[in-house]
Amino acid sequence: HYALERDIEFAVIDGARRFGSESLIPLGPLREPISRLEEVDFLVNNGGKARGREFSMSLLPSPAVNLKTGQKRSVAELQKLVAFAGIGHPPRFFKTLEDLDGDVVFTQGFADHQDFDKDELHALANKGMNLIMTEKDAVKCEEYAQDNWWYLPVSAQFDEDSQQQILKRIKEVMEYYGSPST
Incomplete structure (x- = not known):
């Protein structure tokens, strides 16, 4: 800017x-x-x-963090993950989850910096047991997150x-x- x-x-x-x-x-x-x-x-x-x-x-990933509770768990522990990312290259995020032995059952890429529709994300979450996103995307979803929504923090x-x-x-x-x- x-x-x-x-x-x-x-x-x-x-x-x-x-x-x-x-x-x-x-x-x-x-x-x-x-x-x-x-x-x-x-x-x-x-x-x-x-x-x-x-x-x-x-980028070094940390354990996944639950948006509602702050609980931390390894990606490999989370079953039937539905992953989405609104970043410049969503496949990089999906590959990271795969490398962490994530049980990914569905992926959805969105445009970088996209505003999300909460109903669309709730429908997306129904495609598996847990929804996982980037930390950048989690900031936009905190208000309407469900108990099974997680984000993956990374550090440079x-x-x-x-x-x-x-x-x-x-x-x-x-x-x-x-x-x-x-």
Whole structure:
């Protein structure tokens, strides 16, 4: 969002698909032209082999979290999962569930940043015993979640050198604004 000031900018690159057709939305997957990458502080390659000045990052899943109770369980423990995702590439989420030995019986991809219809999601949930989604999608569903709705949190993992470079830049910005460094 260009109205917001930026002290540090990250661009996340899909490690498998890269830039697709290299076209901007709606013709392709890009929100901005590739030339914009020259202006950002950090290029983050999500799930692929880093190129040039890119940092490699992987997403490490945690146990699934119940939207109603906060209970945590491994994905493999949840039976007859119906999975949905409103992210840039939903099959990546579905593959993660498969890699975690999830008993996935149905998947549904939605457009990135889509607003969900609660009746549609309730109908979707009826296709199995448990509904699972991304943490990003869970934020939109908290108000009308059912007892068998779960989300899968993930955390970004960088190698030590990349972490140190990112932290160094953050500290520089904090010092510039007079915040104590940590």
